[in-house]
Amino acid sequence: MGTVTGRRAAYERARKRRSTVVATVSSLAVVTAIVVLVPKMPRWDRVHESFFNGERFANSLPRLLDAFVLDIKIFAWSMPAIVSLALLVAVTRNSRSAALFPLRILTIAFTDIMRGVPIILWIYLIGFGVPGLGIDRPWNSPLIWGSVALVLTYSAYIAEVFRAGIESVHESQRAAARSLGLSSWQTMRHVVLPQAIRRVVPPLMNDMVSLQKDVALVSLIGPIEILRQAGIDKSKFANFTPYIAAAAVFLLITIPLTRTTDWLIERQRRRTTGTRIS
Amino acid sequence: MRKLTISLAITGTLLLAACGGSSSSSDTTAAAGAGTGNECTSGKTLAADTLTIGTGNPAYSPWVENDKPESKEGFEAAVAYAVAAELGFGDAAVTWVRTGFDEAVQPGKKNFDFNLQQFSINDERKKTVSFSASYYSTNQAVVALAGSPAIGATTVADLKDVKFGAQAGTTSLEFITNVIKPSAEPFAYDDNAGAKAALEAKQIDAIVVDLPTAFYIAAVELTGASVVGQFPASASTTPDNFGLVFDLDNPLVSCVDTALAVLKDNGTLAEIEKTWLSDKTNAPVIAVS
Numbered sequence: 001m002g003t004v005t006g007r008r009a010a011y012e013r014a015r016k017r018r019s020t021v022v023a024t025v026s027s028l029a030v031v032t033a034i035v036v037l038v039p040k041m042p043r044w045d046r047v048h049e050s051f052f053n054g055e056r057f058a059n060s061l062p063r064l065l066d067a068f069v070l071d072i073k074i075f076a077w078s079m080p081a082i083v084s085l086a087l088l089v090a091v092t093r094n095s096r097s098a099a100l101f102p103l104r105i106l107t108i109a110f111t112d113i114m115r116g117v118p119i120i121l122w123i124y125l126i127g128f129g130v131p132g133l134g135i136d137r138p139w140n141s142p143l144i145w146g147s148v149a150l151v152l153t154y155s156a157y158i159a160e161v162f163r164a165g166i167e168s169v170h171e172s173q174r175a176a177a178r179s180l181g182l183s184s185w186q187t188m189r190h191v192v193l194p195q196a197i198r199r200v201v202p203p204l205m206n207d208m209v210s211l212q213k214d215v216a217l218v219s220l221i222g223p224i225e226i227l228r229q230a231g232i233d234k235s236k237f238a239n240f241t242p243y244i245a246a247a248a249v250f251l252l253i254t255i256p257l258t259r260t261t262d263w264l265i266e267r268q269r270r271r272t273t274g275t276r277i278s
Numbered sequence: 279m280r281k282l283t284i285s286l287a288i289t290g291t292l293l294l295a296a297c298g299g300s301s302s303s304s305d306t307t308a309a310a311g312a313g314t315g316n317e318c319t320s321g322k323t324l325a326a327d328t329l330t331i332g333t334g335n336p337a338y339s340p341w342v343e344n345d346k347p348e349s350k351e352g353f354e355a356a357v358a359y360a361v362a363a364e365l366g367f368g369d370a371a372v373t374w375v376r377t378g379f380d381e382a383v384q385p386g387k388k389n390f391d392f393n394l395q396q397f398s399i400n401d402e403r404k405k406t407v408s409f410s411a412s413y414y415s416t417n418q419a420v421v422a423l424a425g426s427p428a429i430g431a432t433t434v435a436d437l438k439d440v441k442f443g444a445q446a447g448t449t450s451l452e453f454i455t456n457v458i459k460p461s462a463e464p465f466a467y468d469d470n471a472g473a474k475a476a477l478e479a480k481q482i483d484a485i486v487v488d489l490p491t492a493f494y495i496a497a498v499e500l501t502g503a504s505v506v507g508q509f510p511a512s513a514s515t516t517p518d519n520f521g522l523v524f525d526l527d528n529p530l531v532s533c534v535d536t537a538l539a540v541l542k543d544n545g546t547l548a549e550i551e552k553t554w555l556s557d558k559t560n561a562p563v564i565a566v567s
Binding site: 043046047049050051124128129131132136137140141142219220221222223224228231232234235236237238239240 | 383384387400402406407446447451466468472479
């Protein structure tokens with residue numbers, strides 16, 4: 001028995017070594033192709049000057065980091081609002097009470113309309129339209145109404161994520177909770193939601209990464225955040241390098257965020273399935 | 279037919295002289311209708327015997343009227359046809375393409391011989407594109423709605439607590455941050471349409487634009503708006519000189535520069551300016567101290 005396990009382990013080690021070698025060789029081939037071949041293209045020097053200009057990069061970066069503070073602020077105050085509103089919409093949509101039927105219809109209309117219309121239109125419509133009705137400063141700030149547009153759009157998407165989570169909880173869980181004497185709301189609050197939310201953490205993180213970039217859209221109605229600042233520098237110097245610099249700043253945030261998401265997905269899969277086929 | 283041939287021959291000779299560096303004036307109207315370039319432009323245009331000119335999408339008044347550059351109406355449309363005529367291109371040999379700002383400055387091959395949409399000439403931009411000599415210089419101006427705190431300002435100090443907006447990436451926005459230096463950070467928009475919407479929503483008190491645009495917005499586009507004033511040209515840290523944009527090191531630049539010099543000397547440019555742009559002296563001057 002022991003020899004079989006040993007041979008199998010040795011075989012698996014060999015397979016693993018082989019796949020490591022294949023992965024390394026193919027990665028090297030791709031990188032070499034890009035590094036060697038791209039600079040040989042006829043107008044590479046122009047592209048290099050326009051997109052990867054070290055001087056422009058260093059010149060823009062401090063201004064971009066300054067402007068990025070605004071992105072973080074918008075993200076920070078929008079995210080809790082989005083999650084709360086999305087949860088409210090999802091729970092309402094999954095309610096079973098006959099009396100709540102009109103509210104269910106309303107939430108369906110809300111998710112359909114908010115998701116169906118481009119986010120840029122919402123930002124213009126709410127960001128310029130609502131203050132245009134005659135609201136005075138400071139309550140007509142584009143930061144407020146731009147954030148409202150983001151919150152409404154994103155909560156429609158995230159409500160659907162929560163809904164998927166809620167619906168993935170087996171009906172027997174509700175049945176068991178109700179038979180223990182829990183009310184419909186208590187069942188939702190203590191039995192269904194804790195399981196549902198845990199299941200949707202990975203897709204939720206995915207939407208957070210997306211939101212982290214979409215906060216830049218608020219700049220359409222005035223505030224100068226990182227992407228707008230990059231655009232201003234781009235126009236001034238007729239050079240696209242500031243966008244590369246802005247992308248680098250975004251990556252500083254999104255890469256840890258996406259890695260965490262992957263780690264969460266992996267952990268969840270290990271927890272729920274127990275086996276892994278390579 | 280014979281008359282046309284003769285007049286073309288005359289224009290050709292005159293243009294040849296112009297390209298040679300002498301500043302003789304020529305009859306620009308003679309080339310209208312026919313003509314496919316002169317000695318200088320030969321072999322240098324994107325498409326043979328055609329002058330391909332780029333402008334904004336859309337192009338705005340008073341630079342191009344009704345977004346129809348081929349109508350020759352509007353300041354830049356008129357300048358483009360005058361330059362074309364001076365280079366020996368008849369109206370039929372001129373084609374228009376539409377590009378955004380970014381398309382005009384991207385590093386790839388250009389789809390136009392030159393592009394005009396109020397590009398300000400600056401040294402930084404010269405590293406990625408080539409500019410012709412300036413065909414127009416403008417001052418920055420402030421536009422505000424009635425009741426705005428900017429109304430009645432006569433010095434920059436009066437504008438310190440005004441909330442400003444401008445089109446992103448323009449000399450106007452730079453002017454706000456570098457010269458006016460208001461206490462509140464300015465807002466920036468994709469285009470002047472956004473800036474106007476913000477004015478109406480009272481999110482900003484005033485916008486800064488170039489003077490001809492200011493007159494146009496106040497007179498046509500925004501009811502209740504007025505030009506508060508213009509800043510003296512000397513106030514700009516970066517003087518706003520508009521130039522035609524070319525692919526970097528395009529050999530056509532010297533031909534166009536010669537043509538522009540002729541148009542400047544013989545008064546054609548001044549005349550076009552008088553036809554399409556408002557009188558600069560109409561706006562009060564805001565002192566910069």
